[in-house]
Amino acid sequence: MAGDKGAKITKREMFLRILLKSLKVRKNRVFITFFSIMIGAAIITALASVYFDISAKMSRELRAYGANFFIGPASASGNRTVDTGTIGEAVKMVPPEKLAGASPYVYGVVRLDLGNAVLAGVDFAGLKRLSPYWQVEGKWITVDFDDESCMIGKTLAKNMELKVGDSVTVIRNETGFQKSLIIKGIAETGQAEDEQIFVSLPLAQKILGMEGKANHAMLSIVTEGTDIDALAATVAGKFPVLDAKPIRKVSSSEGKILEKIKGLMAIVAVIILTITTLCVMTTLITVVSERTREIGLMKAIGADDREIVRQFIAETLLIGVAGVAAGLVVGFILAQVLGQAVFGSSISFRMIVLPVTLIPSVAASLLAAVLPVRMAVRVVPAQVLKED
Amino acid sequence: MAKIVLETKVLTKRYGSVTPLDSIDMQVKGGEWVAIMGPSGSGKTTMLNLLSLLDSPTEGEYILDGVGTATLTEKERVAVRREKIGLVFQQFHLVSYLTALENVMLAQYYHSMVDKGDAMEALERVGLEHRTDHLPSQLSGGEQQRVCIARALINQPAIIMADEPTGNLDEANEEVVLELFKELHREGRTIIMVTHNPELAEFADRVVRLHHGKVVKDA
Ligand SMILES: Nc1ncnc2c1ncn2[C@@H]1O[C@H](COP(=O)(O)OP(=O)(O)OP(=O)(O)O)[C@@H](O)[C@H]1O
Ligand SMILES: [Mg+2]
Numbered sequence: 001m002a003g004d005k006g007a008k009i010t011k012r013e014m015f016l017r018i019l020l021k022s023l024k025v026r027k028n029r030v031f032i033t034f035f036s037i038m039i040g041a042a043i044i045t046a047l048a049s050v051y052f053d054i055s056a057k058m059s060r061e062l063r064a065y066g067a068n069f070f071i072g073p074a075s076a077s078g079n080r081t082v083d084t085g086t087i088g089e090a091v092k093m094v095p096p097e098k099l100a101g102a103s104p105y106v107y108g109v110v111r112l113d114l115g116n117a118v119l120a121g122v123d124f125a126g127l128k129r130l131s132p133y134w135q136v137e138g139k140w141i142t143v144d145f146d147d148e149s150c151m152i153g154k155t156l157a158k159n160m161e162l163k164v165g166d167s168v169t170v171i172r173n174e175t176g177f178q179k180s181l182i183i184k185g186i187a188e189t190g191q192a193e194d195e196q197i198f199v200s201l202p203l204a205q206k207i208l209g210m211e212g213k214a215n216h217a218m219l220s221i222v223t224e225g226t227d228i229d230a231l232a233a234t235v236a237g238k239f240p241v242l243d244a245k246p247i248r249k250v251s252s253s254e255g256k257i258l259e260k261i262k263g264l265m266a267i268v269a270v271i272i273l274t275i276t277t278l279c280v281m282t283t284l285i286t287v288v289s290e291r292t293r294e295i296g297l298m299k300a301i302g303a304d305d306r307e308i309v310r311q312f313i314a315e316t317l318l319i320g321v322a323g324v325a326a327g328l329v330v331g332f333i334l335a336q337v338l339g340q341a342v343f344g345s346s347i348s349f350r351m352i353v354l355p356v357t358l359i360p361s362v363a364a365s366l367l368a369a370v371l372p373v374r375m376a377v378r379v380v381p382a383q384v385l386k387e388d
Numbered sequence: 389m390a391k392i393v394l395e396t397k398v399l400t401k402r403y404g405s406v407t408p409l410d411s412i413d414m415q416v417k418g419g420e421w422v423a424i425m426g427p428s429g430s431g432k433t434t435m436l437n438l439l440s441l442l443d444s445p446t447e448g449e450y451i452l453d454g455v456g457t458a459t460l461t462e463k464e465r466v467a468v469r470r471e472k473i474g475l476v477f478q479q480f481h482l483v484s485y486l487t488a489l490e491n492v493m494l495a496q497y498y499h500s501m502v503d504k505g506d507a508m509e510a511l512e513r514v515g516l517e518h519r520t521d522h523l524p525s526q527l528s529g530g531e532q533q534r535v536c537i538a539r540a541l542i543n544q545p546a547i548i549m550a551d552e553p554t555g556n557l558d559e560a561n562e563e564v565v566l567e568l569f570k571e572l573h574r575e576g577r578t579i580i581m582v583t584h585n586p587e588l589a590e591f592a593d594r595v596v597r598l599h600h601g602k603v604v605k606d607a
Contacts, residue, residue: 009503025484297483301495302466302499304466305463
């Protein structure tokens with residue numbers, strides 16, 4: 001082809017060169033467009049980051065407030081207890097990655113040195129995960145088959161003048177069982193547990209004469225992406241002796257709060273996007289009217305409508321993508337401020353925020369370009385070229 | 389005898405009650421240099437816009453290179469202009485943010501391939517090899533018009549259409565531009581040039597005189 005006089009320039013390189021130079025010559029307008037898109041994207045990013053992160057955290061926090069799934073004897077069976085083996089099998093039906101914690105419970109009344117109290121037999125490892133909000137003075141019991149120690153509720157400790165390290169004698173009249181236990185920890189739970197005494201499940205079964213039995217089990221299941229109702233139905237279906245149900249109070253209020261926040265944020269996002277679109281559109285219309293002569297010239301020397309459309313869409317997209325990128329960064333910083341101010345929590349970045357910001361922001365920029373691009377296409381070279 | 393490249397039949401343009409161009413019948417042969425003259429407002433620019441397909445007639449026919457233009461779509465009109473016609477304007481229209489070289493390459497870009505070497509050669513030909521990287525605002529009027537001519541020539545069009553190409557130039561620059569047109573004429577290109585300048589018209593093969601949108605003299 002042509003000689004080696006100058007470097008070959010591809011059409012793409014030429015296109016980019018025109019693109020960049022035409023943006024560079026209109027720095028103010030480009031900046032206004034960039035800034036509008038950035039603000040829009042930043043607010044969407046901030047809202048989306050807060051929403052998705054807080055909803056994940058809230059679900060975690062509400063779950064921390066206790067168990068959200070109950071397994072007990074089916075009421076039709078008339079039993080007040082179930083086999084711990086059956087409970088174990090039922091618990092295994094929960095996908096392990098969804099199970100945050102689980103413990104069987106067996107209850108009975110016992111006599112302590114200074115009076116009666118409810119004794120609960122639990123799996124301490126599971127209980128600890130079910131009740132992370134417990135304030136424990138002393139230590140949690142960590143050994144499964146520890147039959148020398150117990151934990152007691154704060155109110156009970158106060159009433160019976162017990163301290164960590166004291167020993168307490170547990171007597172069960174019906175079985176004649178009597179044993180002295182060391183108090184490992186005193187738990188402040190804010191709930192009925194404050195008046196109970198906790199021992200390991202096997203020990204409780206022995207004290208109460210309920211070997212192999214439990215009254216029920218409590219589970220904490222990750223609700224995100226789990227159909228907890230379907231799970232309950234499956235468990236109850238497979239084990240007719242069992243009753244399995246989500247603990248409604250927590251699950252549904254959690255959902256309601258999040259739905260409300262989501263709706264509110266969606267409205268704010270739509271309003272912001274509308275304003276951004278109008279602002280970008282106004283600027284682009286100004287740009288096209290400033291450039292009618294240039295557009296007329298391009299058409300006169302051989303640019304067809306497609307070429308004109310391509311040029312303007314590319315300019316808008318370039319500014320749009322840059323604006324969204326900056327908006328993501330600014331929005332994430334804004335999310336930290338919001339997270340601290342409203343929820344007292346930092347906000348982690350979640351991948352879903354990317355498409356949630358990118359798609360509507362870029363779509364809004366393109367929508368804003370529709371009218372200006374049509375104006376550009378309608379420029380009549382014969383008219384604009386003779387104006388001086 | 390050379391073939392007819394351009395023919396109009398009762399070509400008419402109206403704007404409401406104004407008829408800037410009225411029933412023009414004209415034929416131009418390949419390689420011919422036609423000067424269009426006439427007083428201001430006589431329809432010269434209107435006619436050139438129709439001939440360069442920048443505008444469409446209200447009535448009449450325009451046949452370019454044997455093809456009737458009435459039924460062409462806008463896209464096809466652009467393509468025909470790109471392939472066959474090099475345009476030079478009185479106000480030396482250039483894209484302000486592109487250099488002289490880039491302005492020439494822009495016409496290549498819309499036409500087909502961008503070839504920097506060819507674009508440099510075109511600028512060399514109009515005597516601007518030392519001004520290739522200047523923006524239009526850094527060039528004199530005469531230099532800007534020469535960039536326009538280089539741009540009009542870059543895709544080797546058979547027909548050059550120029551609307552008062554020297555209207556805004558001083559004598560020295562007018563001379564340079566005239567020399568360029570003489571050269572193009574020698575190369576065998578068809579030239580249609582609107583001009584007020586009788587000295588320029590002297591070099592044309594033919595002068596078409598317009599008055600109130602009608603041809604009053606064609607010789
Ligand atoms: N878009 C338009 N609407 C109405 N009238 C128009 C339009 N364009 C041109 N005219 C009229 O058509 C007539 C011819 O205009 P044209 O531009 O062709 O003149 P011209 O011969 O090129 O003049 P000049 O030598 O001053 O450039 C003028 O009277 C002008 O007012
Ligand atoms: Mg004119």
